[in-house]
Amino acid sequence: MPTFNKALLHGRRVEQLVLDRVRESDPFALPIPGKFKQFDLYSPMTNTRIEVKSDIKSQETNNFLIEVYMYGKKSALLSTEADIWVFYDSVNLVWVNPNKIKDLILENGYQQRLITGKGDKAPKRCYLIPTREIYSVATKVESVNVQDQGRIKKANRQD
Numbered sequence: 001m002p003t004f005n006k007a008l009l010h011g012r013r014v015e016q017l018v019l020d021r022v023r024e025s026d027p028f029a030l031p032i033p034g035k036f037k038q039f040d041l042y043s044p045m046t047n048t049r050i051e052v053k054s055d056i057k058s059q060e061t062n063n064f065l066i067e068v069y070m071y072g073k074k075s076a077l078l079s080t081e082a083d084i085w086v087f088y089d090s091v092n093l094v095w096v097n098p099n100k101i102k103d104l105i106l107e108n109g110y111q112q113r114l115i116t117g118k119g120d121k122a123p124k125r126c127y128l129i130p131t132r133e134i135y136s137v138a139t140k141v142e143s144v145n146v147q148d149q150g151r152i153k154k155a156n157r158q159d
Helices: 004-023 098-108 131-137 146-158
Strands: 041-043 048-054 063-070 084-088 092-096 113-115 124-130 140-143
Touching: 004 041, 004 048, 004 084, 004 092, 004 146, 063 131, 084 098, 092 098, 092 131, 098 124, 098 131, 124 131
Parallel strands: 048 084
Antiparallel strands: 041 048, 063 124, 084 092, 092 140, 113 124
16 A cells, blocks of 8 residues: 555656656746645646646556545545646556546536545545546547656655
8 A cells, every 4th residue: 555655756756757748848847836736737838737647546447536525625626727637547648628527527427436545534525437538538648658657666666
């Protein structure tokens, strides 16, 4: 079971991977430091706010977990100000507009669930959306090369 600190470091590595991709077209892109739940990265050339989500377990479950409430407060999908969410599933980076995720929930009638994740002290309210549905509304899907996958996995094992 990953500790909170290990999960945080993993998230930072994934954010750096996405930041490196964004900087290919916008060298001025930057991470938003500190605890800022609205979004993780900013691309000034395109005025794009980016939220990075890592969901490795989606490879097993074939679902992305979309959080909406944590500790009784709006979170993730309901609090984001991001223009784009990027999911890392250990194989791909999946770029999707969060409004498209909201549309999927409304159009398909997905039921909200109460799930307590490993390491969480309280349950979160969320949706489990089939990965194929998220892929179908994605604006871009990029493969993560084996070298980058290895760096993330190796660093996770060393922590």
